[in-house]
Amino acid sequence: MKKNAYNHFVFFVIAVLLFWFKTYIAYHLDFRLGTDNNLQRFLLFINPLSSALFFLGFALLSKKYFKRVLIGIHFILSFLLYANIVYYRFFNDFITVPDLLQAKSNAGGLGDSVVGLMAFSDIFYFTDTIILIVLACTLFKQATVKTWKLYKFVFLISIIIFLMNLSLAEKDRPNLLSLNFDRSYIVKYLGVYNFTIFDIIQSIQSSSERAFASSNNLTKVENYRKATYTTPDPVLFGKAKGMNVIFVSMESFQNFMIDLKMPNGELVTPFLDSLAHDGDTFYFDHFYHQTGQGKTSDAEFLMENSLYPLNQGSVFISKAQNTYQATPGILKGYGYNSAVFHGNYKTFWNRNVMYKSLGYDQFFDASYYNLTPPNIKNFGMKDKPFFAESMPMLENLKQPFYTKFITLSNHFPFEIDQGDTNFPKGNTGDWAVDQYMQSAHYMDEALQQFFDSLKKDGLYDKSVIILYGDHYGLSSNNYPAMAKMLGVKQITPVMDSNLQQVPLFIHVPGVKGGVEHQVGGEVDVRPTLLHLLGIDTKDYIEFGSDLLSPQHRNWVAFRNGDYVSTDLIMSSGKCYSVTTRNLATDQKACNNLSNKVKNDLQMSDTVVNQDLLRFYHPNGFKPINPSDYQYLGPTKKKGA
Structure with missing residues (x-):
C-alpha cells in the first residue's frame, strides 16, 4: 500500500x-x-x-x-x-x-x-x-x-x-x-x-x-446578389437626397424597453417612446441585432457594409486590412464628408485602422473630449457630456455629412453615478437588470438633449437621423429577473429570440413615418438608407434587403444559423411556429428557410474571409486607400 x-x-x-x-x-x-x-x-x-x-x-x-x-x-x-x-x-x-x-x-x-x-x-x-x-x-x-x-x-x-x-x-x-x-x-x-x-x-x-482567393470566386457571389436584390420603393426612393446623415449607436439597448413602465407607472425611456409614436419617425418594432463576438463593432460592420460579421472574433480586428465598399466610401462620390464621434480611445476595437478601410474622413475619439472624472464611466465618456461636447465639432463639419455617434453609458455593468439621473433602479433583485433600467433612462435623457441641440442649430431639419440598438444588454443569465419584470413565468425559446430585438428609428425630414412591423435586421439598414438618399444599391455586393421596399424579404438571419421570419422561429436548432409558439409541424418549411439562412451567411463569409471586394469594381465607386487617412488628434492636423 x-x-x-x-x-x-x-x-x-x-x-x-x-x-x-x-x-x-x-x-x-x-x-x-x-x-x-x-x-x-x-x-x-x-x-x-x-x-x-x-x-x-x-x-x-x-x-x-x-x-x-x-x-x-x-x-x-x-x-x-x-x-x-x-x-x-x-x-x-x-x-x-x-x-x-x-x-x-x-x-x-x-x-x-x-x-x-x-x-x-x-x-x-x-x-x-x-x-x-x-x-x-x-x-x-x-x-x-x-x-x-x-x-x-x-x-x-x-x-x-x-x-x-x-x-x-x-x-x-x-x-x-x-x-x-x-x-x-x-x-x-x-x-x-x-x-x-x-x-x-x-x-x-x-x-x-x-491567399488562395481569386476574382473567379466572385462569380457565384455576384449571381446570388443579383437574385436577391430588393428594388427600392419608388415613392420613397430619393426622398432624403442630399441630406446629412446622423447615426446614433445606442449601447446595449433592447427593444423590450420601449413603452416599459416601472411599478409606479413611470416610463423608463419616455423620449424614445415618443419617437416610436410621433408618426414622423419610422419605428421598426421587429428589428433584430445580428452581431457575433464583435458586439458593437459587428453592429457597425453590418450597418455600413451590409455584410455579416464573422462566426468568430471581430472583423474590425482580424479583417481590418480588407477592401471594403462601405457607406462612407460610397457617399464620397456624392460629395459627403464623414466622421465618427466616440468617447473612447481610437484603438478600442481597432477602430483607428478599420475606419480608414471604411473611408471615414475624421475620427473624433477620446482625445477630443474632456475625460475628467465627473465625465467618465465604464469605457469612456458619459453620454450627456459626450453629446454636449460633440455638438461644436458636428456644427463645424462641411455639409452634407455622414456621421456616427457611439454611446457608452448603457454598457454592462450599467452603473450610474449618483446625481447623473434621478430615475430609480429596478426592484427585481438582479443587480444587472435593476441597474439596466436606470442606465437606459440616463441614455434616453442624453438622446433628448442631443435632439434638442440638433433642433436649436437647424441640423434636425436637414438630416436623416438613425438610432439603433447595437446588441443585447441583458443575457440569459438575467432571464429569471427579466421574466419577473416582463410579467411572465419564464423566458421561453420563442421569447429568447424576441429578446434579440433592438429598436431602429429612422427620421427623414418631411417624410411621414409610423410603426413598421416587418421583420428585419442590421444587415438591412444600408440599402434602406442609400435608397432614401437616391442611390441604387444594385451594383454593390451586399446581403441586406431594403426595409421600406414592398419586396423586402420576410426573414432575418442570426450569426449562429438561427433565424426569425414572419411565420417561423429557429432557436438553438429547434423550429417553432410564430403563431402557436410551439414546435413547428411543417419541417420542410423550417429546413428550406434554414438553407436560405446558411447560404446567406456562407456567401457573406466567402466575401469577407477571401477579401473578394478587392476584385470587384462597382460603377462610379472610387476605391478607398486607407493610407489617405490619418487620425492625429485635436492638437495636430486632422487627416482626411
Missing part, C-alpha cells in the same frame, strides 16, 4: 479525475448547453475525459519534473476553463483565437465588466489544483516517472475515447464540424478543450483563404 501511495500513476489518475469532475460540474453550473436526449447527456459527461488524458498525459514525458509539469498543465487548463466561464456569463459564447487578439486591443476598457462577472465562489475552479499541490508536497512527495511507456498507453486511450465521442456526436448531429454555425454545439458534443483545438485549426484555415 505504501509503495502504491507514492506511485506516479495514482497521482496522475487523481489529477485526471479531479479535472474531469470539475469540467463536468462547470458544464451544468455555468454553461447552458441544453441536452435533449440520453446520448447528448452521455457525451457531455464523457467528453472532458479524452482532453484530460491527452493534455495531462504530456506530463508523463517529463520524468524528473513530472509533478511540476502536471500541475502546470492542470492550472493552464483550469484557467482556460474559467476564462470561458467568465466570458460565457455575459456573451453566452466561448472564447476563440480572434477573441484573444481583440482582448489585446480592448484590454484597457474591459476591467469593470470582467470584475462584475466574477464571484467569490469561483475559487472552486482552482481548488483541485490546490489539492494537487498539497498531495505533491505530502503523500506523493517521492513520485517520479520511471518510463515513458505509460504515456503511449494514455495517449492511445485518449484518442480512442475522442474518436468514439466524435462518432456518436456525428450520429446525433450530422456535419457537426462542417456546419459549425453555433459553437455551443461543438462544446456540448466534443468539449470546451477540443473546441479550442478546433478553433485554432479554423483560424489557420481562415487566414489562408485570402
Whole structure:
C-alpha cells in the first residue's frame, strides 16, 4: 500500500479525475448547453475525459519534473476553463483565437465588466489544483516517472475515447464540424478543450483563404446578389437626397424597453417612446441585432457594409486590412464628408485602422473630449457630456455629412453615478437588470438633449437621423429577473429570440413615418438608407434587403444559423411556429428557410474571409486607400 501511495500513476489518475469532475460540474453550473436526449447527456459527461488524458498525459514525458509539469498543465487548463466561464456569463459564447487578439486591443476598457462577472465562489475552479499541490508536497512527495511507456498507453486511450465521442456526436448531429454555425454545439458534443483545438485549426484555415482567393470566386457571389436584390420603393426612393446623415449607436439597448413602465407607472425611456409614436419617425418594432463576438463593432460592420460579421472574433480586428465598399466610401462620390464621434480611445476595437478601410474622413475619439472624472464611466465618456461636447465639432463639419455617434453609458455593468439621473433602479433583485433600467433612462435623457441641440442649430431639419440598438444588454443569465419584470413565468425559446430585438428609428425630414412591423435586421439598414438618399444599391455586393421596399424579404438571419421570419422561429436548432409558439409541424418549411439562412451567411463569409471586394469594381465607386487617412488628434492636423 505504501509503495502504491507514492506511485506516479495514482497521482496522475487523481489529477485526471479531479479535472474531469470539475469540467463536468462547470458544464451544468455555468454553461447552458441544453441536452435533449440520453446520448447528448452521455457525451457531455464523457467528453472532458479524452482532453484530460491527452493534455495531462504530456506530463508523463517529463520524468524528473513530472509533478511540476502536471500541475502546470492542470492550472493552464483550469484557467482556460474559467476564462470561458467568465466570458460565457455575459456573451453566452466561448472564447476563440480572434477573441484573444481583440482582448489585446480592448484590454484597457474591459476591467469593470470582467470584475462584475466574477464571484467569490469561483475559487472552486482552482481548488483541485490546490489539492494537487498539497498531495505533491505530502503523500506523493517521492513520485517520479520511471518510463515513458505509460504515456503511449494514455495517449492511445485518449484518442480512442475522442474518436468514439466524435462518432456518436456525428450520429446525433450530422456535419457537426462542417456546419459549425453555433459553437455551443461543438462544446456540448466534443468539449470546451477540443473546441479550442478546433478553433485554432479554423483560424489557420481562415487566414489562408485570402491567399488562395481569386476574382473567379466572385462569380457565384455576384449571381446570388443579383437574385436577391430588393428594388427600392419608388415613392420613397430619393426622398432624403442630399441630406446629412446622423447615426446614433445606442449601447446595449433592447427593444423590450420601449413603452416599459416601472411599478409606479413611470416610463423608463419616455423620449424614445415618443419617437416610436410621433408618426414622423419610422419605428421598426421587429428589428433584430445580428452581431457575433464583435458586439458593437459587428453592429457597425453590418450597418455600413451590409455584410455579416464573422462566426468568430471581430472583423474590425482580424479583417481590418480588407477592401471594403462601405457607406462612407460610397457617399464620397456624392460629395459627403464623414466622421465618427466616440468617447473612447481610437484603438478600442481597432477602430483607428478599420475606419480608414471604411473611408471615414475624421475620427473624433477620446482625445477630443474632456475625460475628467465627473465625465467618465465604464469605457469612456458619459453620454450627456459626450453629446454636449460633440455638438461644436458636428456644427463645424462641411455639409452634407455622414456621421456616427457611439454611446457608452448603457454598457454592462450599467452603473450610474449618483446625481447623473434621478430615475430609480429596478426592484427585481438582479443587480444587472435593476441597474439596466436606470442606465437606459440616463441614455434616453442624453438622446433628448442631443435632439434638442440638433433642433436649436437647424441640423434636425436637414438630416436623416438613425438610432439603433447595437446588441443585447441583458443575457440569459438575467432571464429569471427579466421574466419577473416582463410579467411572465419564464423566458421561453420563442421569447429568447424576441429578446434579440433592438429598436431602429429612422427620421427623414418631411417624410411621414409610423410603426413598421416587418421583420428585419442590421444587415438591412444600408440599402434602406442609400435608397432614401437616391442611390441604387444594385451594383454593390451586399446581403441586406431594403426595409421600406414592398419586396423586402420576410426573414432575418442570426450569426449562429438561427433565424426569425414572419411565420417561423429557429432557436438553438429547434423550429417553432410564430403563431402557436410551439414546435413547428411543417419541417420542410423550417429546413428550406434554414438553407436560405446558411447560404446567406456562407456567401457573406466567402466575401469577407477571401477579401473578394478587392476584385470587384462597382460603377462610379472610387476605391478607398486607407493610407489617405490619418487620425492625429485635436492638437495636430486632422487627416482626411
